[in-house]
Amino acid sequence: MRVTEYKLGNSVRCDGSHCDSAAVCLGFFDGVHLGHRALVEECVRYAIEHGLVPTVFTFPSECASLKGGAPRIYPTEEKLALLSSLGVEHTVLADFESVSGLSPREFVKQVLLRDVGAATAHSGFSFRFGRGASGDFSMLSALMAEYGRACFAVGDVTLLDATVSSTRIREALASGDISLARKLLGEPYFISGQVIHGDGRGHLFGYPTVNTALSDHGLLPSGVYKTELDIDGVTYSALTNVGTCPTFGERERHAETLILGYSGDLYGRVLKIRFLEFLRQEKKFESTEELLKTIEKDIKGIE
Numbered sequence: 001m002r003v004t005e006y007k008l009g010n011s012v013r014c015d016g017s018h019c020d021s022a023a024v025c026l027g028f029f030d031g032v033h034l035g036h037r038a039l040v041e042e043c044v045r046y047a048i049e050h051g052l053v054p055t056v057f058t059f060p061s062e063c064a065s066l067k068g069g070a071p072r073i074y075p076t077e078e079k080l081a082l083l084s085s086l087g088v089e090h091t092v093l094a095d096f097e098s099v100s101g102l103s104p105r106e107f108v109k110q111v112l113l114r115d116v117g118a119a120t121a122h123s124g125f126s127f128r129f130g131r132g133a134s135g136d137f138s139m140l141s142a143l144m145a146e147y148g149r150a151c152f153a154v155g156d157v158t159l160l161d162a163t164v165s166s167t168r169i170r171e172a173l174a175s176g177d178i179s180l181a182r183k184l185l186g187e188p189y190f191i192s193g194q195v196i197h198g199d200g201r202g203h204l205f206g207y208p209t210v211n212t213a214l215s216d217h218g219l220l221p222s223g224v225y226k227t228e229l230d231i232d233g234v235t236y237s238a239l240t241n242v243g244t245c246p247t248f249g250e251r252e253r254h255a256e257t258l259i260l261g262y263s264g265d266l267y268g269r270v271l272k273i274r275f276l277e278f279l280r281q282e283k284k285f286e287s288t289e290e291l292l293k294t295i296e297k298d299i300k301g302i303e
Helices: 034-049 076-085 104-115 139-147 166-174 179-184 286-303
Strands: 003-004 022-026 053-058 091-093 118-124 149-152 191-194 210-213 225-231 236-245 256-261 270-282
Touching: 022 076, 022 091, 022 139, 034 118, 034 149, 034 256, 053 225, 076 191, 091 166, 104 118, 118 225, 118 256, 139 166, 149 179, 166 179, 179 270, 225 256, 225 286, 236 270, 236 286, 256 270
Parallel strands: 003 091, 022 053, 022 118, 053 091, 118 149
Antiparallel strands: 191 210, 191 270, 210 256, 225 236, 225 270, 236 256
């Protein structure tokens, strides 16, 4: 998938040529949940059927000016990977400050048509755009039609009697309801991170672990989770502790994962850890023996 960083006035259409061949899907896509997937998949289907380039116009996940500064479900890199897996061929990562002051008409004319080369636009019915979020889907459709272009919308997806939304997913993750988050996302919530050096105690206790940073994953509450991950094509069950390891003196918040049935050097490798179930809260144990007994109980609970 081609990824282009965009600022107003920089053409990204067709690798620099002057064609209008993009089917452009519009949204922030935080989490790329079931509702987002329905929209993106419909855009990709339409693009393939009409010889267009499946394109997403979005913003970096770290854009603090959007969504009231709410914590992000996934960092930009992971959002891009999920979009690519749905068949998106080109993602335009826009600079919010350069386009946020445009009127709806200016956004359509200068951004979508002139710079992105949109043959069609695709969004949800609740999509808002333009200065002060003054544009809605009806306005987007009318403006695209005015310039001889088509506009399509996909309705909300509902699950468990409510609309699937990024807000619901954040709330589920923050409360430890990993099962609900998984249903809303359409797959297990995951974190990806490079294995870093820890304090080495896990190996000494007979339970070697791998440590990954959590700087971009602030939604998960501290605690112990049933997880799984793939290493060299093999799926392993695992236990992951999210927190500061208070039993041995608090460290910077991180994820420490005990991989069942695996032994090997993973330092420096990037692992994708999928969260399946919240097991218990993180706690400070009075002794190493008490901690080990609890770990053994945790292991039995996921075997």
